[in-house]
Amino acid sequence: MVRTVVPVEHQALGEKRVSVSGLTWAAYQQILHALPEGRSTRLTYDHGTLEITMPLEEHEYASELIGLFIRILVGAMGLKLKSLRSTTLDRPDLDRSAEPDNAYYIQHQAQVAGRKVDLSQDPPPDLVVEVDITHTDIAKDRLYASMGVPEFWRYNGQVWRIFQLQGEAYQELDRSPTFDWVKKEDLYQFLEQAQQDEIEAEQNFRTLVNQKLQQQ
Template sequence: MITTSEMISRNPQETPLAEKRVTLHNISWSAYEQILDALGDNRAARLTYYQGMLEIMTPLEEHESVNSLVRQLIELLAEELNFNLKSMGSTTLKIPILKSSPEPDKCYYIQNEPLVRGKTVNLAVDPPPDLILEVDITHTDINKKQMYEDMKVPEFWRYNGTKLTIYILEQGEYQESETSATFAILTKSIVYDFLAQCKTLGETQTKRAFRKMLQAQIQQYFSY
């Protein structure tokens, strides 16, 4: 069975799609690996496999814009807090035992960065990334909250075009949070303000202003 989120529209005023998705059902792990090998690494589409379901997603402008802006905010936070990052981008995170293999928009090692610094990550022995970002503006059939909970990813951010949800892993289950566990000074409202101001002030001016704001907040936070 194949489903697709792409719909033909003749209304020029309609909001453009942020992603194109095709979902394949009842796909075995071996069949997924064959598809992955056939498509190769030099591709625009991202594949997510979870327990027999394979989604092939092609990101479009709105998706990639938000993805890039949140990445820049994460990197600003890491720099100002003096956190080392190992950025894995959209690396394929294959875990055969879980029948799970996502290619998230962004994933980072932060707390566990020393454990994987300078090496190729092997999820059979290494911990999962500390922070994963997924931008899902159009509908996805994959239960990503459950998928990353199964993988024991400590923090998962999901943005649907209007709302950011921050999931924190507590006792093996995700709980929604208004603040980040990785970046204690970060609230969802800061992310919303950053995204909105990038549209009105431009990215460079917004990053400059947010860096100053973060420096002031960090100084205040650590003065207590």
């Protein structure tokens, strides 16, 4: 077995990444369970390739604020929510595993409410969010499509891309299927305002959301 460790360096400061190739599923599981609880690193495993991501400030800022953005929208719409955050989504049957920045049950929240999710029996999360400021060697669109995740968001520090699963692949959309009344500019404005004051940005966004819902 040949294993190659490839350190990846970029000018962007969103993450640091290390890729390891030639790993079996069993070897990946050994690494996963040997790591301490409460770690900040994210692991993504795809057919023998393990990518270890160490989020930095820009990454964590975007991940946290996008999570708040989603929570505000869900609450304002009167929906229910189960958040998995970066829970490991193991799919040994697919030889794939991921720890996204955020993952949510919204449409299927009632099916998993009050208990631990078991992906061998339960549906995948309804929405998965990945923040990738720097380049990733993992084709995350194919990874989450294979898991059957209906909606996938990607944010690279500048652009919010929205994907909906259609058949076995994702189709990029201008608006979220879950929040089709929300414009991309709403997120951009929220993130920009939050750089100056997160509390004021949250208050302003809640006001905007309520206004938009009243116009529906």
